[in-house]
Amino acid sequence: MSKYMRFCYWLTHREFRKARDVLETEGIEVHDETRIPCRALRPSLENSYIDPKAWKGFCQRRTSWYLKSEKAGKFLLVSNKACDFLTPGDAVLITESRVMPKRFPSHEEMLHLVKSQKYRKGKPRTWEKVGSFERESYRRWFEGRGTQEPFDFDELFLRHSANHANFMDPKFFMMADGTKAPYSISDSSHACSSCLEFFNILGSQWTVKYVVPCSGAVQFAHLPVDRYFEVRSKKEETNR
Numbered sequence: 109m110s111k112y113m114r115f116c117y118w119l120t121h122r123e124f125r126k127a128r129d130v131l132e133t134e135g136i137e138v139h140d141e142t143r144i145p146c147r148a149l150r151p152s153l154e155n156s157y158i159d160p161k162a163w164k165g166f167c168q169r170r171t172s173w174y175l176k177s178e179k180a181g182k183f184l185l186v187s188n189k190a191c192d193f194l195t196p197g198d199a200v201l202i203t204e205s206r207v208m209p210k211r212f213p214s215h216e217e218m219l220h221l222v223k224s225q226k227y228r229k230g231k232p233r234t235w236e237k238v239g240s241f242e243r244e245s246y247r248r249w250f251e252g253r254g255t256q257e258p259f260d261f262d263e264l265f266l267r268h269s270a271n272h273a274n275f276m277d278p279k280f281f282m283m284a285d286g287t288k289a290p291y292s293i294s295d296s297s298h299a300c301s302s303c304l305e306f307f308n309i310l311g312s313q314w315t316v317k318y319v320v321p322c323s324g325a326v327q328f329a330h331l332p333v334d335r336y337f338e339v340r341s342k343k344e345e346t347n348r
C-alpha cells in the first residue's frame with residue numbers, strides 16, 4: 109500500500125462524458141464499475157468510474173444512503189492522479205495514514221450516537237431492512253475469522269449504524285494538523301459500507317476524516333485490514 113493515493117470526482121452525466129472523452133483521447137483506460145462501488149479503490153486500478161447503478165448492486169441495502177444524498181444520480185471518477193482538466197476543489201483525496209484511534213466507544217456510547225437526530229433523520233429506510241440471507245453471510249464471515257468472539261448481529265448492526273452516525277454527528281475525533289477529524293469507530297470486521305465515508309457521501313462537512321476499510325472493502329477492493337486512510341477535501345489540501 110506504499111504511496112496509495114486516489115483522487116475522486118463527483119460528476120454529472122454530462123461532466124462525466126466530457127471527462128471520459130478527455131481520458132480516452134489521451135489513451136487512458138478507465139475501468140467501469142457497475143456493481144460494487146468500493147472496487148474502484150483497488151490498488152491495481154489506476155482509473156475507474158462508478159456508475160450510479162452500482163449503488164443498487166451487490167450492496168444495495170448498505171449503500172442506499174447514496175440514493176438519499178445530494179450525490180444521487182452522479183458518476184464518480186476515481187484516479188491515482190489529479191485530473192487537471194477538472195475543478196481541483198471538487199476532488200476528494202484519499203491517502204494512506206499511520207493514525208490509530210485511542211479507543212472505540214462502548215455499547216452505551218454507541219447507543220447515544222444512533223440517537224442523534226441528524227442520524228435518525230438522515231438514514232434511509234432500507235438501511236434497517238436486513239434480510240436473513242445477509243445475517244447469515246455476516247455469521248459465516250465471523251466464523252471464518254477463527255475468533256472466539258460470539259456472533260451477535262444486533263450488536264454488530266449497532267456498531268455499523270454508530271459508525272455512520274459518528275461522521276454525521278460526531279462525538280469521537282482525532283486531531284489532524286490541529287483540526288478535529290471524525291474517525292471510524294471500529295475495526296474492519298465491525299465496519300460496514302466504508303465507501304460512504306471514503307467517497308464523501310457521509311461526512312462531507314468535515315475537511316478531514318479518517319476511515320477504516322469495512323470487511324467488504326477488504327474483500328472486494330483489496331484494501332488492508334484495520335488500516336486507517338485519510339480522506340481530505342482537495343480544496344483544503346490545495347490551500348494548505
